[in-house]
Amino acid sequence: MGDKEIRVPKQKRSIEKKQRIKDAAIKLMSEKGYHSASSNEITKEAGVSIGTFYSYYKDKKDLYKELVADIYNVVLTPMNLSTESGSEKDNVTGPFDSLDNLSIEETVYLYIETVFKGHEYETAFQREIASLSEQSDEFREIEMVHKKELTEMFTSVLSAYKDELKIKDLKTASYLILTTVEAAVHDTMFHNGGKNKKAVIRELTAMIVKYLFIPYP
Amino acid sequence: MGDKEIRVPKQKRSIEKKQRIKDAAIKLMSEKGYHSASSNEITKEAGVSIGTFYSYYKDKKDLYKELVADIYNVVLTPMNLSTESGSEKDNVTGPFDSLDNLSIEETVYLYIETVFKGHEYETAFQREIASLSEQSDEFREIEMVHKKELTEMFTSVLSAYKDELKIKDLKTASYLILTTVEAAVHDTMFHNGGKNKKAVIRELTAMIVKYLFIPYP
Amino acid sequence: MGDKEIRVPKQKRSIEKKQRIKDAAIKLMSEKGYHSASSNEITKEAGVSIGTFYSYYKDKKDLYKELVADIYNVVLTPMNLSTESGSEKDNVTGPFDSLDNLSIEETVYLYIETVFKGHEYETAFQREIASLSEQSDEFREIEMVHKKELTEMFTSVLSAYKDELKIKDLKTASYLILTTVEAAVHDTMFHNGGKNKKAVIRELTAMIVKYLFIPYP
């Protein structure tokens, strides 16, 4: 029942069409939100028929999933992480490839800056993702699939400094830092228009460095 | 035109009815989100007619506003803050009334614990509030009206320790801590079911205390 | 079934209440039309409860009927016609009581002027009456009950000049004149704001006088 055939476009023209749909969707969902961006409107904006839409995507949520995947692909790439187990990405180098040359502070600073950079790409749409994730576990799971990788990467980076850390509960610490950086960057970018970005990076770095590397009674 | 008269229930039965609407709304909005909880469904759940609903509220958003106000009223009260400028609240004592006896660490710990406690009340609905705030500035403003008080209180608490702080940019620091605590508590409660609450409180306290009171090169 | 008891107010206070309802209804129906003037709004404007409303009137249409009756009572009185077979009206004198002294032209002129005068009372509400009469036979009948008297009066006035008339089909002629005067006055008052009233009276008089008293091949 309802096993609609979903096509995977192979030809150049079809791939272009799918991309046009995605561009239109990001544009409209950024502007008016997921729910208010109707599928009919998206296809019209994309210059594609609604029928074509439903031959590429099972439903609207299916499109959303792909958009989230795309975003995380772009955002995580500079951290040398990517969702798609691609082939041509083997020689891509991220900022954390060789931490050896960097001081502790520089590493943390770099990380925060990278998260900021990630938020600069399709900022409005990422805000929408955050909203939907909050709204229902279904959407949250879609996002979490991709976010998990970030967590793993961060933990491995942190363990590189294992000996110097003045932290007992490493797991909670990394969870905390991740959450904290994400929230601060998110809030700065989405709700403050990035105005105090510099100050936030500075203070955030200070907070995390002190937390991680300074002993406390 | 369109100046619909909004009734303020005075009799016991009416007040109960309004409360039933609010309870039903919180329940359904928590379960399925603001948009998916239809006004008809809410009134059915509340055992009240749709007409009654619209005699108490201008529209669905009006109900939401009241729910947010109620939540913040409950949540902020233990911090000796409340939205309603009541009269019988004069002798209510919040945890921050006399900080004199508390150590720095105890104060921070207490603050975090209070925020946690606040998130334990109608957790799912608070998650929905967070979601809507993210979704549109209109909803965000509704929340911000109430959140502002929290910010103000926190800043005043912090300035009590002014002399001991090892912080230059006080404004960014308090913004950061607020955002950070909120996010960590929020995430712990909403997305991890509060399982690692104790560890989070401990680490969060450590992080903030170190940040605030330990000098850094 | 549904034989709701309709009260006829006898006490001064009750009569006043009913009048307040009627005043409010005329005001609101004039402003926003019959359908948009809700019964709840009318009673609020009147400072009376909706329950009281429904103890005086079977339903909204019942109120409307009374308003139409009232209007025609006022409008037709100067023509020495009134709907209510009252008692204290016996010595009221209308403009057509003694036509003997008036010339043909003066009589016609007077008639037109009287119709105009009638339209100056609660003009907006009379326009609403006209609209509803057009809309459904049910409303039309309400109006016609009262308009019939006007027709009868006019025919009798005309027959006073019987010998001088150069008209064969007296019935059609009086129907035509009535309709014509009504329409011209109506349009002038309702849609032209009465600006060209003087000119319309003059030309209308000319048209009717020529029609009635000038022989035509």
Add this chain to the structure above:
Amino acid sequence: MGDKEIRVPKQKRSIEKKQRIKDAAIKLMSEKGYHSASSNEITKEAGVSIGTFYSYYKDKKDLYKELVADIYNVVLTPMNLSTESGSEKDNVTGPFDSLDNLSIEETVYLYIETVFKGHEYETAFQREIASLSEQSDEFREIEMVHKKELTEMFTSVLSAYKDELKIKDLKTASYLILTTVEAAVHDTMFHNGGKNKKAVIRELTAMIVKYLFIPYP
């Protein structure tokens, strides 16, 4: 936002569907009036889904506008006037194309007859138009757009007889005649079922001819 795409049907089946909607609307609005004919009911009567309705019309008023335009198009065509600047209408001949051969009386007679003929088409719906025009200026304007043409045509016809007219105030005179003919025809057709149509045409002709062409003290 809200720029709903209105479809213009091109295929035969779609055009038929739109026509079915219009037919159903005229039928129901004639029977129960504009306000009581709900859009859902109209589409049910038309055997079309409500969605289809709203793909052809912005809202109910938009449908009404088109119905009025259609009516006036049909009604004015025999007078060689039509709203649509069509192409295949170039050789359509109206009754007033060559007045040269007609006597004054014949011209007036012809005009009145034509107005009557116009009222025979969808009489009940034209009555509804009249009602709504009376009800609100918004609807009145919709009608006036089309009625203006009639006025212009009539004035030009009248000025052809300029030299013979025994009228000083030509503007008021033409306003009066237009209003008068309209009202008489309207009333005869809508409220008397057209029974006395012949007599009305005769007397109306007499009245107007006398008014226009017979000198008066």
Add this chain to the structure above:
DNA sequence: AATGAATGAGCCTTCATTCAT
């Protein structure tokens, strides 16, 4: 008598999705 809280049928409209062409 009077009140006004409560009712609920019904209105207009949107939009994800299907399916005949």
Add this chain to the structure above:
DNA sequence: TATGAATGAAGGCTCATTCAT
């Protein structure tokens, strides 16, 4: 493959009317 006309469930909201107090 691609199209887009068509669908209809469902949503927010109004208002004439009832009835317990």
